[in-house]
Amino acid sequence: MKLVTVIIKPFKLEDVREALSNIDINGLTVTEVKGFGRQKGHAELYRGAEYTVNFLPKVKIEVAIVDEQLDDVLATITKAAYTGKIGDGKIFVTPLEHAIRIRTGETDDAAL
Structure with a gap:
């Protein structure tokens, strides 16, 4: 089993969810996060003052x-x-050692 963790632009969420659904991947968890990579951040104007969004x-x-x-x-x-x-x-992609479906007690592949 594997745990796939994806960090994407927010407006692409629905595209990714729909594409995964099309290949019969129906369970996923979504979290709103903040971060930066090579993109670094950007400057914005608010009430005439410029500030940096890191x-x-x-x-x-x-x-x-x-x-x-x-x-x-x-x-x-x-x-x-x-x-x-x-x-x-x-x-x-990280290895997933064990999974349990709480409602039924199914484990590992059957729990997914």
């Missing part, structure tokens, strides 16, 4: 999958989140 709004998506789904999930997310501009995001 942390940009992003969305973090977490998806637990079985190993066989990994290649399809990565390709799907990459395609759906792509804009071609700096700040498109990152995908992190």
Whole structure:
């Protein structure tokens, strides 16, 4: 099992969710986060004063999958989140040792 963590631009969330749904990935967790990478941040004007926004709004998506789904999930997310501009995001894949569905007691692959 793998845990896929994705950091993307907020306006791409629905595109990614829909694309994952199309390949039968229906369970995911979404968190609104702030951060920066090479994009660094940007300057904005507020009431005539310029200030720097160091942390940009992003969305973090977490998806637990079985190993066989990994290649399809990565390709799907990459395609759906792509804009071609700096700040498109990152995908992190980590091993997932154990999963339990609380309601039924199912474990590991069956719990996903």
